[in-house]
Amino acid sequence: MSFTWRYEHRDGRVVEDSALPTTVFPTRSDAETWLGEDWRILRGLGVEQVVLLEDDSAVYGPMSLHPTR
Numbered sequence: 001m002s003f004t005w006r007y008e009h010r011d012g013r014v015v016e017d018s019a020l021p022t023t024v025f026p027t028r029s030d031a032e033t034w035l036g037e038d039w040r041i042l043r044g045l046g047v048e049q050v051v052l053l054e055d056d057s058a059v060y061g062p063m064s065l066h067p068t069r
Contacts (some may be wrong), residue, residue, distance in 0.1 A: 003031040003054055008062055010048040020045055028052070028059065039065050 003025040007015040020042070025031035031052060035042075040048070043065050051061030 001030050001038040001054060002026065003052060003059070005035060006058075006061075007042060007047040008049045008051065009046075012049075013064065014023055014066065015047050016047075017045055020047070028054070 004023070009015055009018055021038075023034065025034065035050065047065055049062040049064050051063070052059040
């Protein structure tokens with residue numbers, strides 16, 4: 001079991017950019033902690049939303065990376 005983030009545009013298309021991290025996390029908690037710390041970097045690279053994957057299955061998302069007002 002491993003967790004990864006899928007990076008998407010607002011319309012759900014996958015963001016294709018070799019500069020994006022491809023980190024694999026051993027736990028959901030590790031993946032969520034990482035996102036909480038680095039979401040601003042992802043936004044700077046053009047990511048609008050993310051989906052958390054466990055192996056190849058979506059756990060949840062899409063989740064916007066835009067701050068709520």
